[in-house]
Amino acid sequence: MKRPKKIQLIILPLVILLLSGSLFSRNLIMNEKSQEIPVLTYHCLTDDPAIAKSDPLYVSSKKFAEDLDYLKKNGYTTIFAKDMDQPLPPKPVVITFDDGYKNNDTYGYPLLKQYGMKATIFIIASAMGSDRKLTWPEARALADSGVIDIQSHTYNLHHRLEDGTASMEQGSKETETAYRSRVNEDINQTNERFDQYMGYRPKAFAYPYGAYNVLNDQILKAADYTVTFTSENKIGKKNDSLYLFPRVEIYEHTSLGYLLMKYTLINLFS
Numbered sequence: 100m101k102r103p104k105k106i107q108l109i110i111l112p113l114v115i116l117l118l119s120g121s122l123f124s125r126n127l128i129m130n131e132k133s134q135e136i137p138v139l140t141y142h143c144l145t146d147d148p149a150i151a152k153s154d155p156l157y158v159s160s161k162k163f164a165e166d167l168d169y170l171k172k173n174g175y176t177t178i179f180a181k182d183m184d185q186p187l188p189p190k191p192v193v194i195t196f197d198d199g200y201k202n203n204d205t206y207g208y209p210l211l212k213q214y215g216m217k218a219t220i221f222i223i224a225s226a227m228g229s230d231r232k233l234t235w236p237e238a239r240a241l242a243d244s245g246v247i248d249i250q251s252h253t254y255n256l257h258h259r260l261e262d263g264t265a266s267m268e269q270g271s272k273e274t275e276t277a278y279r280s281r282v283n284e285d286i287n288q289t290n291e292r293f294d295q296y297m298g299y300r301p302k303a304f305a306y307p308y309g310a311y312n313v314l315n316d317q318i319l320k321a322a323d324y325t326v327t328f329t330s331e332n333k334i335g336k337k338n339d340s341l342y343l344f345p346r347v348e349i350y351e352h353t354s355l356g357y358l359l360m361k362y363t364l365i366n367l368f369s
Contacts, residue, residue, distance in 0.1 A: 134337040135366060136183060137175075137359060138193040138328065138346040139166075144206035151351040158351050160206040166355045167214040173356075179248040180219040180303040183326050183341055194218040195328070195346065197252060197305055199226065199233045204241060211246050221252035221305040221328075224292040235296035242297060251301035251324075254288040258307075265310035275314065282315055286322045302326065305346075316342055334362040 143157045151159035170177070176188035180195060194211075196203045199222030211218055220233075220241070228234040233241075241247040256266040264270050269278040290300050302325045306315075309330025319327055320342065331345040347358060 133366075134187065134191075135334050135363065136187070136191050136193065136337060136344075137334045137362070138180070138195060138344065139355075140330070140346045140348045141194070141196050141203075141207075142198060143200050144202045146206060155350055158349060160210065162351055163207065164210050164214075166349065167210055167216055169355050170216070171214050177216040177218065179217055180250060180326060180328070181248060181301075183303075183344070187337065195305065196220045198223060198257070199238070199249075199252070201231050201233050201237070203247075204233060204237055208241060208244070208246060212244075217246055217248070219248045219250055219303065221250050221303075223252050223255070223257045223307075224289045225255035226257075227292075227296075235292075239297055249297060249301075250303040250305070251289050251293075252305050253307055254285045254292070256282070256285050256307060265308045267307055267315055268310050268312055269314060278314065279318060282318050283322070286318070290322075304328070306330070311343060334359070334366060336366065 141158055141163070143154075144160050144163055145151055145157045146160050148159050148161065151157045151162065170192055173190075175190045175192040177194055178185075178187070178191050180193050183191075183193065194216065196207065196218060197220075199220055203218075203220055207218060220238070222233065222238060226232050227238065238249045242249050253267065258266050260266055260270050262271050267282070269275070273281075293300050300323070302323070304319055304324045304326070305328040311327070311329055316327060326341040327343055328346050329343050330348065332347055333345045334347060335344045347362070349355070349358075
């Protein structure tokens with residue numbers, strides 16, 4: 100019983116090596132329609148390795164720089180989340196940050212600029228300027244830089260209801276009419292803030308806690324969102340719907356190279 104496991108341990112690295120090499124390039128494996136679009140999720144950045152190791156919300160600036168370096172050396176081109184419906188480069192990747200923390204600006208922006216890359220920050224519009232979050236002027240400056248795009252993580256639905264349901268979902272005692280009204284009101288408030296402070300309305304949306312259902316995605320489509328993201332850990336493809344598109348969470352201990360190859364293999368044989 101032990102020999103198969105040993106064989107697997109030997110074969111898997113060889114398969115990964117071959118697939119990542121010139122003989123088995125991704126262009127030979129994937130046709131245009133099945134082109135992968137990795138979407139990476141970060142939250143907070145810090146220059147303190149101890150915080151990054153103890154708090155899963157944080158990734159060290161050193162680790163983030165290593166991830167950017169890996170992407171650059173391996174031929175990836177970053178695109179904004181809102182541009183996923185546009186013609187894609189050969190190896191696209193979307194870097195995202197959730198919640199709109201100020202440290203995304205402090206540590207993330209300089210590194211992104213250094214490596215010539217882009218990222219999208221999904222903000223909670225009602226929380227701007229509070230609890231270590233970006234202010235609206237800071238968000239506008241980032242958007243104007245062309246390095247970071249600002250999109251929506253709701254106006255004020257990043258919490259749980261009294262029954263424990265994520266607030267983007269329909270409450271157990273909530274009628275469909277009341278639920279639709281509540282979500283639409285949140286979208287309207289988000290649009291008002293973006294109109295006022297950003298000069299545009301968001302087109303990309305990340306579900307808080309990854310909580311979604313058929314109704315709320317219908318509501319977002321009707322509100323002219325062109326791409327919505329879950330927190331399902333896998334890599335989506337070009338021919339997948341851009342609604343409920345998956346993202347991969349990145350932690351301090353994550354090996355980005357191994358993770359991307361793992362999901363490539365899963366997609367290849369699924």
